[in-house]
Amino acid sequence: MTALPSPRHDSALGILCLCAGLGLFSVQDLILKLLSGSYPLSQAMVFRSLTALPLLLLLAHRDGGLGTLFTPGTRAMIARGLVMFVAYAAYYLALPALPLATAVALYFSAPLFITLLSIPMLGETVGWRRGLAVLAGFGGVLIILRPGAGVFDIAALLPVLSGFCYAVSMISARRLGQRESAPAMAFWGNLVFLGIATAMALGFGGATAPDLHPSLAFLMRGWVWPTPLDATLMAGCGVIAALGLTLLTQAYRIADANAVTPFEYSAMLWGILWGWAFFAEWPDALAWTGIATIVAAGLFVLWRERVTRQSS
Template sequence: MQLTATTRGILALVVGIAVFSLQDVILKRLSGDYPLYQAMIIRSLTAAPLLLIIVRVLDGRLSTIITPNWGWMLARGLLNFVAYTAYYLGLAAMPMADTVALFFTAPLFITIIAALVFKERIGPTNLFALGAGFAGMLMIFNPSGSVFDPAALLPVLGALGYALTQLATRVLGRTETTAAMTFWGNLTFLATALALAAVFGTGAHDGASHPSLAFLTRGWQDMPARDLLLFMACGVIAAVGLSLLTYAYRTAPSSSVAPFEYSFIIWGVLWGWLFWSQLPTALAWTGIALLIAAGLLVIRAEARNEKAAPEGAA
């Protein structure tokens, strides 16, 4: 059966999201034994040659990674590093589904920052989506409950960092290719993880009792071959997932494929239940539903704005 470009794009994105979700499972399972920077170093070293291949295939030449905008590329990579570090530190302490859902406040932050920086108008639909999204976030936080874990703020910080990364991508995308930006992002991940290893690698800061803090400050650990292979698999997952997502957004309109990124929440619920017997509470389910609805409203409004924009305005 002949598939349309949009259908191929959607399928590639859904498979790419499923692949990326496996990285979350690996890092959460090993977060109690190793530091995050150790995982990032091994992941980045494994992904580097694969990403060079991706640059060669997608851009046709490796020279696209050489750019006079290298400072801005590093800045974007640093924002992305902060985003995912915060997300994974939260994942070490929180149920997987809740962490993923809170990270998906990113479209709401993108709307707010775009209005402040690019002077984009926030219409009634987006205003309603913002209110619904942050109400959903509070439901997952459950501030009236007997215990509030500050780790719940980490995926929200990650979402803010991701939103800033995406807006930087919007600007750099005028002159830089997606594959080149990803290569520089991986390079920044490696350099920053090495800096964290220099600070915490000796084990002088061991002993933190909170899972998130321990995942950040634990000293470098010896690992059996199985765990080394799992961390190396994260590099392969990152490269394969990136290729699928890049293909998706190059093949089909972003307004058609972007809503399917929320399939990540399905995997978050499924893996959390299978591996850790964790399911969201009834209140958290309601919050997750509100966050998904709010994100889809923002994406839909963005798609309408793109269609209404004059030719060449994008």
């Protein structure tokens, strides 16, 4: 077993890793939304995972050797991979049914969940100011969801589930990162993705009825022989996954969560841009209100966390 050096603390590099990873993943979101009307999610994830596998092995080899993949923490990394799979699958399934900016905005309940989960998982204390901000943030989520309104889509709950699972995985990354490498965590996460996506392909092998909900169709559609361009795009998602997962994991591994998390919101800019440029999507006034509320609440929570840490 290869010894792994302790990660150095570098907030600036952590922020850079996070922004780069989110920029890469925004391109993957765009690709999957473009492909979601013709191919099943399992096919895209298998192509992605197979392409990412050798790249992750190379990254692991360069970052301490392949021995860093097999440690006493392997089971914990696999468990984190399962949580990551739910996070990403839920988000991907929302893409064919929702405007891209809406899916991204609802996913950004994740920083609010991180604050709540830091209480039981990290033993942190959340004061009344942050508590009120978290409530305001979830109020913004409700504004976008619009429960009871005629525009409500059940698929809108998927990005919220994704945000919750992502929060769990990122807190786990901070704890695991004290003894595991970022490529190792990304490798086992990718292996979990490949195994479950393969099982999904076997379980949902038949063609689906044309009147299924877009998210269900993306989940249950049978495999389709891809065009060369579409196959290249799916494989490109593997390159994005390998680099993106490693960058995001590295960000939370080498920097404090409260330093890097505010920059998660840079992904919202990409979601709005890609939605406008490729799908002629633009949030309405109520959606902008919800987006602004979520962002403001999240940034306030993160600011209060920093103030609390500095005063303690």
